[in-house]
Amino acid sequence: MPDVYRSCASIAVFRPTNVCSPDGCGQVYEILLLHKPRKNDSWQLPQGGCEQGEDITQAAVRELQEEASLTVDVFGKSAHVYQYDFPSSYRRFRPDHVRGQRIEFILALLQGEQQVQVDGKEIDGFQWILPEQLPQFLRRKAYLEVAQAVVKDGLTHLAA
Secondary structure: OOOEEEEEEEEEEEEEEEEEEOOEEEEEEEEEEEEOOOOOOOEEOOEEEOOOOOOHHHHHHHHHHHHHOOOEEEEEEEEEEEEEEOOHHHHOOOOOOEEEEEEEEEEEEEOOOOOOOOOOOOOOEEEEEOHHHHHHHOOOHHHHHHHHHHHHHHHHHHHO
């Protein structure tokens, strides 16, 4: 049996917020990041594997609900994809032919005023950040570049 990539869905959640500077006041969008209790690459956009019968949008919305207890309005899908291989040290413990993950990204706007609620186990923290803060949280260069492109897609759509 040939090796395959696990299909995963991720969701870039945007929320509007008002900010003021010496140049005036206006609305900007923050992005939700979730924190996993692990040593490396612990910050990420909400994500998870697609279950049988789910499309990318359904999986992304379900994962967001499970990980952060949020409801959103989906407004698009990014063309950007993040695909990577699992380390060999991890693969030898997998009894299947999954060599890595292929993550597709959904774009969504937070519905109203909601509070993020994490389970404290799979997800142990969260942060709403401005898009320019992504490099402070996402350390893996390839993932950062894709996340920045996904966020840009979302901001372009929201500005239209």
